[in-house]
Amino acid sequence: MHPCEPAFAALVCELTGVGRGGVATVAVWGQNALWQRYLQPFFRPARSGALPRPGDILYGTWHAAGREQAAGESVVVTAIDSQHIQVHCHGGRAAVESIMADIGSTGAGRCEWPQWLAASGCCPLEIEARQVLATTDTRRTAAIALDQLRGALRRAAESWLQTLQSDAAQLPAVQRAVADVLRWTRLGKHLGRPWQIVLAGAPNVGKSSLLNALLGYRRAITFDQPGTTRDVVSADTVLDGWSVSLADTAGLRDAGDSIENQGVQRARASIDEADLVLWVHDAADPAKAIPDPAGRTDCLIVDNKIDLVPDFSAAANRPYEAVAVSATSGQGMAELMQRIVQTLVPELPPAGQAIAITDRQAECLNRAVRADTAASACAALEQLLAGRSEDAWLPPPPTSPCETS
Numbered sequence: 001m002h003p004c005e006p007a008f009a010a011l012v013c014e015l016t017g018v019g020r021g022g023v024a025t026v027a028v029w030g031q032n033a034l035w036q037r038y039l040q041p042f043f044r045p046a047r048s049g050a051l052p053r054p055g056d057i058l059y060g061t062w063h064a065a066g067r068e069q070a071a072g073e074s075v076v077v078t079a080i081d082s083q084h085i086q087v088h089c090h091g092g093r094a095a096v097e098s099i100m101a102d103i104g105s106t107g108a109g110r111c112e113w114p115q116w117l118a119a120s121g122c123c124p125l126e127i128e129a130r131q132v133l134a135t136t137d138t139r140r141t142a143a144i145a146l147d148q149l150r151g152a153l154r155r156a157a158e159s160w161l162q163t164l165q166s167d168a169a170q171l172p173a174v175q176r177a178v179a180d181v182l183r184w185t186r187l188g189k190h191l192g193r194p195w196q197i198v199l200a201g202a203p204n205v206g207k208s209s210l211l212n213a214l215l216g217y218r219r220a221i222t223f224d225q226p227g228t229t230r231d232v233v234s235a236d237t238v239l240d241g242w243s244v245s246l247a248d249t250a251g252l253r254d255a256g257d258s259i260e261n262q263g264v265q266r267a268r269a270s271i272d273e274a275d276l277v278l279w280v281h282d283a284a285d286p287a288k289a290i291p292d293p294a295g296r297t298d299c300l301i302v303d304n305k306i307d308l309v310p311d312f313s314a315a316a317n318r319p320y321e322a323v324a325v326s327a328t329s330g331q332g333m334a335e336l337m338q339r340i341v342q343t344l345v346p347e348l349p350p351a352g353q354a355i356a357i358t359d360r361q362a363e364c365l366n367r368a369v370r371a372d373t374a375a376s377a378c379a380a381l382e383q384l385l386a387g388r389s390e391d392a393w394l395p396p397p398p399t400s401p402c403e404t405s
């Protein structure tokens with residue numbers, strides 16, 4: 001049963017997910033006199049009659065509190081069963097907010113759809129998979145999230161649990177299997193969240209030009225003087241089915257200008273948080289190159305402006321491994337995109353692979369891997385299957401009256 005229940009006789013929730021849609025669905029769930037208490041004050045059916053029976057679909061208009069004389073919002077109301085009614089309205093925020101507020105004003109508690117799913121008895125792994133799936137924006141990432149929604153991780157966890165419960169000596173073998181699943185965690189973390197790629201390097205090497213070339217449109221200002229970019233300029237795109245957020249940064253130098261210095265500080269902070277840094281050099285002016293951020297495993301060195309270097313030979317000119325490109329002519333850009341994807345995702349998971357897609361899931365699996373005894377590994381796996389869904393990789397849900405009351 002839902003934790004909100006003692007505080008509210010009914011819950012109201014927007015069921016339609018993130019993103020824009022033509023139609024939105026608001027659901028009301030409760031025990032008693034649902035129709036009379038929460039719908040009748042606002043809903044005028046086109047054909048008046050007896051109270052709807054389960055399965056009835058009614059067309060009519062919604063008359064917001066205080067605006068009873070206005071024309072009203074066209075809605076379709078579905079009586080799913082005696083405890084569950086859905087209002088289908090225009091998908092714009094104004095209509096949804098108004099209907100939610102009206103139902104809330106009669107005493108129903110507002111909640112978010114993951115809480116709604118929990119109230120309906122969904123297991124946490126399924127709720128988390130639905131949450132991540134709702135935030136994916138490519139077929140590739142949606143397919144991997146869908147595998148988890150179909151139970152890839154749940155089945156793996158259940159089978160490890162069964163193995164350990166019947167034979168504690170299997171702990172090392174189970175822990176190896178769990179560790180194998182944890183290999184995919186970095187990828188799982190980026191199903192609903194773009195990889196952060198930062199373009200950095202000395203001033204005037206062509207970082208902004210490279211950002212524009214990767215995006216395919218002119219997002220950032222480019223100019224033939226150093227110090228053009230001051231702030232972090234970001235834009236999202238998709239590379240080979242992976243959502244990436246590209247951030248162009250100020251050229252790194254000690255500038256006298258305090259505004260530019262602030263830009264350089266922001267650039268350094270972005271580098272620290274990046275999943276991958278494209279460290280850009282000017283192939284035509286190697287003396288300008290500055291050392292790449294030492295110790296970073298995910299850093300690709302990019303030699304830009306190769307169109308200015310006659311007979312630029314990738315191997316001969318430099319002692320480091322780099323991708324040679326020209327942001328202005330487009331030379332080498334396809335290879336650069338390929339190298340970015342290979343660096344971020346060196347291997348693709350096979351179809352149906354179990355993957356941890358939330359912090360909570362990864363923490364439970366990590367506890368199982370570190371467990372000293374079969375009993376504590378089982379406790380971690382049970383927690384994975386039954387624990388509450390609170391996900392740090394997803395934006396926090398707006399505060400709900402369910403939580404505050």
Ligand SMILES: Nc1nc2c(ncn2[C@@H]2O[C@H](COP(=O)(O)OP(=O)(O)OP(=O)(O)O)[C@@H](O)[C@H]2O)c(=O)[nH]1
Binds near residue numbers: 223227252
């Ligand atoms: N020939 C040639 N010129 C380029 C290339 N990439 C950039 N440029 C030129 O180099 C100059 C600097 O380019 P930007 O993209 O503004 O360089 P930046 O690294 O962003 O510079 P800051 O923002 O000042 O740090 C501009 O005149 C660009 O047109 C390239 O591949 N080939």
Ligand SMILES: [Mg+2]
Binds near residue numbers: 207209229251
């Ligand atoms: Mg720039």
